[in-house]
Amino acid sequence: MSALKDALSFGDLPISERIGFLIFIISCLAFPWVTKGSFAQSVMIQFLIFCLYGLGWNLIGGYGGQVALGQAKNVGMSAYTVALMMVWWDVPFWVSTPLGVIVATIESFILGYFLFRLKGHYFAIATICVSLVWQQLFINWDLIGGARGVELPLRETPNFLYMQFDSPIYYHYFAFLLVLGAILFMNWFRKSRLGYQLRAISAGEDIAESLGINIHWVKVKAYCITGVFAGMGGAFYAVYYNYIDPFSVMHLELSIMIALMTMIGGAGSMWGPIIGAMILIPLDRYLGTWLGGSGVVGVDFMIYASMVMIIAAYEPRGIWGIIEKARIRGSGYGFLGSG
Amino acid sequence: MVFLEVVELAKRFAGVVANSDISFQIEKGEIVGLIGPNGAGKTTLFNCIVGFHKPDQGIVRFKGKDITGFKPFQTNREGIGRTFQIVRISGDLTVVENVMVGAFCRTSDRQTAKEMASEVLHLVELEKEAEARLTELPVAAQKRVGLAMALATRPELLMLDEVAAGLNPKETEKMVAVLKKIYEAKDLTLFITEHVMEVVMPISQRIIVLDGGQKIAEGEPKDIANNEQVIKAYLGEKYAEGRKDRGSV
Numbered sequence: 001m002s003a004l005k006d007a008l009s010f011g012d013l014p015i016s017e018r019i020g021f022l023i024f025i026i027s028c029l030a031f032p033w034v035t036k037g038s039f040a041q042s043v044m045i046q047f048l049i050f051c052l053y054g055l056g057w058n059l060i061g062g063y064g065g066q067v068a069l070g071q072a073k074n075v076g077m078s079a080y081t082v083a084l085m086m087v088w089w090d091v092p093f094w095v096s097t098p099l100g101v102i103v104a105t106i107e108s109f110i111l112g113y114f115l116f117r118l119k120g121h122y123f124a125i126a127t128i129c130v131s132l133v134w135q136q137l138f139i140n141w142d143l144i145g146g147a148r149g150v151e152l153p154l155r156e157t158p159n160f161l162y163m164q165f166d167s168p169i170y171y172h173y174f175a176f177l178l179v180l181g182a183i184l185f186m187n188w189f190r191k192s193r194l195g196y197q198l199r200a201i202s203a204g205e206d207i208a209e210s211l212g213i214n215i216h217w218v219k220v221k222a223y224c225i226t227g228v229f230a231g232m233g234g235a236f237y238a239v240y241y242n243y244i245d246p247f248s249v250m251h252l253e254l255s256i257m258i259a260l261m262t263m264i265g266g267a268g269s270m271w272g273p274i275i276g277a278m279i280l281i282p283l284d285r286y287l288g289t290w291l292g293g294s295g296v297v298g299v300d301f302m303i304y305a306s307m308v309m310i311i312a313a314y315e316p317r318g319i320w321g322i323i324e325k326a327r328i329r330g331s332g333y334g335f336l337g338s339g
Numbered sequence: 340m341v342f343l344e345v346v347e348l349a350k351r352f353a354g355v356v357a358n359s360d361i362s363f364q365i366e367k368g369e370i371v372g373l374i375g376p377n378g379a380g381k382t383t384l385f386n387c388i389v390g391f392h393k394p395d396q397g398i399v400r401f402k403g404k405d406i407t408g409f410k411p412f413q414t415n416r417e418g419i420g421r422t423f424q425i426v427r428i429s430g431d432l433t434v435v436e437n438v439m440v441g442a443f444c445r446t447s448d449r450q451t452a453k454e455m456a457s458e459v460l461h462l463v464e465l466e467k468e469a470e471a472r473l474t475e476l477p478v479a480a481q482k483r484v485g486l487a488m489a490l491a492t493r494p495e496l497l498m499l500d501e502v503a504a505g506l507n508p509k510e511t512e513k514m515v516a517v518l519k520k521i522y523e524a525k526d527l528t529l530f531i532t533e534h535v536m537e538v539v540m541p542i543s544q545r546i547i548v549l550d551g552g553q554k555i556a557e558g559e560p561k562d563i564a565n566n567e568q569v570i571k572a573y574l575g576e577k578y579a580e581g582r583k584d585r586g587s588v
Contacts, residue, residue, distance in 0.1 A: 006449070193443045193452070199432060200440040207423060207485075210389060212415035212444030212492050268431065 054273025056229020062267035065202025078234035101231035108227030149245025266320025348397030372543035420494025441491030
């Protein structure tokens with residue numbers, strides 16, 4: 001019960017953050033009614049999916065300080081589980097999604113158990129390697145569609161059992177609910193024992209260990225939760241696009257995007273991933289569309305890279321770090337428990 | 340039953356002998372100091388007991404249980420707390436939250452952890468700084484935060500690594516007072532390694548001296564202060580010779 005109370009209580013946050021959160025909720029609720037453009041609506045849904053990924057990655061990458069660059073494979077495994085079960089056995093979304101999440105979580109557990117013997121850069125490199133292996137495996141595995149990917153059978157809409165709709169509004173609200181759940185979870189998490197232990201680990205493993213924290217186990221636990229978030233995002237991705245292939249859901253680029261976005265927004269803070277997604281996702285999609293036809297390839301990546309460099313040089317804690325600094329300077333006293 | 344027992348402990352790093360053949364015992368409720376010149380192997384010995392290093396040889400027993408080769412979090416759960424020379428803790432967290440991290444190894448409830456943390460902060464006289472960020476505090480206060488974090492794990496044996504390093508005489512005095520206070524309040528056994536003699540000499544009941552990785556002396560502080568081998572180790576052979584000539588031994 002106290003966990004639920006912690007998740008629902010935002011009382012310890014400064015009033016400005018609570019107002020910001022309220023504005024976020026209202027604008028997400030109102031968005032489909034204000035904007036009718038289908039491109040804008042699809043960007044919004046992608047923003048919400050990335051919020052989900054980012055909030056999950058923030059656990060291990062932000063609070064835990066472990067640069068794990070393999071979220072895409074968890075997204076992909078869950079997406080594939082959902083898609084293949086629908087294609088092969090007509091399993092409804094609500095049955096296959098938990099299974100997809102479980103697959104993603106088990107993979108995280110096994111991988112985390114072994115890879116967390118490595119530290120720092122070595123851990124990051126190992127996660128990249130494993131992602132590449134998985135992607136190659138999925139590309140060459142004909143049984144699950146190989147490089148052609150998997151197309152979900154079309155059904156009569158609206159279909160809540162298989163989550164197929166004509167209108168993006170349904171997807172929008174479903175994604176929003178997932179993000180809202182993720183935010184409430186993070187709100188519990190940052191006040192929980194696991195949250196404190198992870199932050200202690202990212203500050204210094206020696207001290208954390210001497211304070212009775214089994215750092216290996218805590219990291220594995222956090223990595224599994226990150227896998228759950230990625231799994232939920234992946235399941236949603238499959239039914240939203242009705243089509244998945246190893247290049248869209250298993251790609252390293254996706255993993256890097258999730259990490260970049262969280263770092264730009266502010267890793268290790270509650271709102272960082274959302275701020276990062278708010279900036280990077282629309283930028284990415286609009287730039288991609290505008291520049292896509294003009295033959296200028298790679299400008300979007302140049303822009304992200306310069307953003308990362310500027311932020312790394314100016315404020316390593318990301319945009320949220322800049323906001324917090326300004327606030328502390330403004331009030332003349334540090335706030336308690338933000339982030 | 341001996342509280343802490345170290346038997347013939349040895350540790351080498353790629354041929355460099357950091358500890359060799361060290362044996363000693365600590366009884367419950369004692370305050371024992373561990374001194375020695377730079378590079379004598381004090382921190383290595385600490386790390387071997389706590390579990391950051393696995394000893395190459397020897398046995399560490401705590402309350403009769405063989406804890407040789409345990410991981411640091413395991414020795415902590417057995418009841419050994421440890422502080423570090425440099426306090427490197429999360430700048431994102433406030434002082435009380437950092438101490439709560441320690442308390443969280445005994446409870447999973449946030450409210451209980453907070454109460455435990457507040458109690459410990461009161462003991463180290465930091466209750467006013469509870470809501471400050473660690474980076475806002477002077478070094479002396481940071482050191483006491485480190486002490487509070489270790490104390491919050493409710494240790495029976497507290498191992499202090501250079502608690503007074505980098506402190507001025509006044510701060511050192513305060514640290515000694517705090518140490519005495521926690522010793523009396525918490526039914527602790529203290530094992531202190533220290534450069535600063537003003538800390539070790541007045542509070543230790545017994546002192547162990549290391550030099551070159553070996554135990555060269557053990558005894559009460561006043562005997563240690565006059566021990567020829569110890570003087571040699573600290574001040575060099577020549578000084579000890581001169582001292583003998585002047586007939587001051």
